[in-house]
Amino acid sequence: MLIARRANRLETIAKSLKKQYGVAIGWIATDLGNPIELDDVVRTIASDKSVTLLVNNAGTSTLGxxxxxxxxxxxxMINVNIVALTRLTIxxxxxxxxxxxxxxxxxGSVLGLHSLPISSIYSGAKGYVLNFTRGLQDEVAGTGVRVQLVLPAAIATDIWAISGxxxxxxxxxxVMxxxxxxxxxxxxxxxxxxITLPSVEDVELFANYDKARMQVLAASQTSAPASRYSPKR
Ligand SMILES: NC(=O)c1ccc[n+]([C@@H]2O[C@H](COP(=O)([O-])OP(=O)(O)OC[C@H]3O[C@@H](n4cnc5c(N)ncnc54)[C@H](OP(=O)(O)O)[C@@H]3O)[C@@H](O)[C@H]2O)c1
Known part of the structure; x- marks a missing residue:
């Protein structure tokens, strides 16, 4: 099942996938950023027991x-990148x-790890995707449900022209x-x-980042204000 707004593209892609792979394929032309249309898609997907894989790929970016x-x-940006991704996941x-x-x-995006002066809203949204997905991974740990978080850097797609x-x-x-x-x-x-970082060669970099993140979290677990905030005598 393919979901996006442009029906003509969905139809063309569905036809070509069917021809190439012989798979049954459907599509829904809908605006995931529209709460009413999103409700309809959520209802359709939630009631379909044949769904075994969800790829939350739809996303949009305006940089500035x-x-x-x-x-x-x-x-x-918030409705598609955050709300639709969360509702479809649920x-x-x-x-x-x-x-x-x-x-x-x-x-998600590597911009979920970092914000540029022109990417605050997009980075904020992708930061949500990162934290939401990591929490979800912990929630389903030990079950047969698998959740992959993908953090790409620049990829040659239409999103750049859309972003400005x-x-x-x-x-x-x-650019990949x-x-x-x-x-x-x-x-x-x-x-x-x-967690998949398609363009990062050295996986230790992310492991070190994650370790530092956990160290900051552990260090924050105390009732005492840090000494640098003590009233000056
Ligand atoms: N390209 C990059 O450099 C890059 C880097 C990191 C992460 N990402 C992420 O990768 C994902 C895919 O993006 P892309 O680069 O392939 O961009 P893209 O070429 O612009 O594709 C975005 C896709 O999302 C669909 N979409 C956008 N808004 C929608 C809406 N309101 N309702 C339903 N569908 C909608 C688009 O179809 P319609 O326009 O027909 O609706 C299209 O299929 C996004 O989540 C993006 O944030 C991209």
Whole structure:
């Protein structure tokens, strides 16, 4: 089941996948950023027991200064990147838990680890995807439900033109093709990864980042204010 807004593209892709792989494939043309349309999709998916895999890939980005952001752009970013991803996850989760089987793939971003002056809202949304997905991974640990978090860097897709920063402004050496990204994500999934960073060669970097994160969390677990905040005598 393919879901996006543009029916013509969905129909073309569905036809080509059916022809190439002989699979039964459907599509729903809907705006996941529209709460009423999202409700309909959630109902459809929640009631379909044949769903075994959800890929939360739909996302949108408008890059720019917070003070200059348009309400409709920030609403779309939050509604699609956060609300729809969460509602669709919940739509499949109880069935997956009941059947002790199912996979959720959430597409975040390395910008969920970092914010640029023009990416505050997008980075904030992808930071949500990261924290939401990691908590969910802990929630389903030890069950047959699997959740993969994907943190890509720049990939050559339409999102750049939509964001207001054309791909031509990026250093081509920093941009991966969508084919390479998807192959890396699938390889990461097959190797049992819970977090996949398609373009990061040294996996120790993320392990060290994660260790530091846990150290800060552990150090925060005290009732005493840190000594630097003691009233000066
Ligand atoms: N490209 C990158 O550099 C990059 C890097 C890190 C993470 N990501 C993430 O990767 C995911 C895929 O993005 P992409 O790069 O492939 O961008 P893209 O080429 O713009 O594709 C976005 C997809 O989401 C769908 N979509 C967007 N808004 C929607 C809405 N309101 N309702 C339903 N579907 C909607 C689009 O279809 P319609 O327009 O037809 O609705 C399209 O299929 C996103 O979550 C993005 O944040 C991308």
């Amino acid at each position: 200064k917070v003070a200059e952001s348009k309400p409709e752009d920030l609403t779309a 739509a499949v989760l109880s069935g997956f838990k009941e059947r002790d089987r199912g996979t959720i793939v959430n597409i 920063v054309p791909l031509s402004q990026l250093d081509p050496k920093t 093709t969508a084919e390479d990204a998807v192959n890396a994500i699938l390889a990461g999934f097959d190797s049992g990864e819970s």
